[in-house]
Amino acid sequence: MKKFDNYVRQLNVLKKAYDEDMDNEFIISGIIDKFSLQFELGWKVLKELLVYEGESRAKTGSPREILKASYAYFGFLDEDVWLSMLRDRNDTSHIYNGNQAKELARMILDRYIPAFIDLKVKIEEKYEDVLNEL
Numbered sequence: 541m542k543k544f545d546n547y548v549r550q551l552n553v554l555k556k557a558y559d560e561d562m563d564n565e566f567i568i569s570g571i572i573d574k575f576s577l578q579f580e581l582g583w584k585v586l587k588e589l590l591v592y593e594g595e596s597r598a599k600t601g602s603p604r605e606i607l608k609a610s611y612a613y614f615g616f617l618d619e620d621v622w623l624s625m626l627r628d629r630n631d632t633s634h635i636y637n638g639n640q641a642k643e644l645a646r647m648i649l650d651r652y653i654p655a656f657i658d659l660k661v662k663i664e665e666k667y668e669d670v671l672n673e674l
Contacts, residue, residue, distance in 0.1 A: 541674035543588055544663065547581040551656050554578050557649060565638060568645045572632055575648045578656055579629045585663070586610040586617075592674055616662040621655045628652075 557571045583603045590598035590609055597609035603626055611619040628644055635641050664671065 541585070541588060541671055543581065543585045544671060544674070547578070547585050548660055550574070550578050550581055551653075551660060554648075554653060554656070557645075557653070562642065562645060565641070568638075568641050571645045571648055572635070572641060575625075575644075575652060576629050576632055579625050579652075582622075582656060582659060583607060583610075583626075585659075586614075588674065589614075589663070589667070592670075614662070614666075616666075617659070618655060621651055625652055625655070 554571075554574045557567075557574070560567045560571070562568065583606050587598050587601075587606045590606065590613060593613065595609055595613055597605060600606065600609075604623070607617075607619065607622045607626065611617045611622070628647065632644070635644065667674070
């Protein structure tokens, strides 16, 4: 699946954030931007998998609805974390304070990247036989 390949490729870039200087505002901004992209790719991968599974709710197009449907369909998805990501992704354009940006970057490192990694692993396990055909 092309979307999943992009998801994995961008995740490998985002994971480099662990090696970066968290006192550098430019780096923090880049981490937040990469997080937003990773989140977009994540919910779109989930949407495509729901379509593959024949889930009618996948047609909504709304990230919130896709996450809710995914949580109900895939037991491995942590709904609280993903809905928190959605809120934070939506709020990124309203962060004007350096401390808020630093807090979000820390949240990305501590909670969100591990959730992205977990999603990757679980998708590979569940769809290993058909992933390249999707």
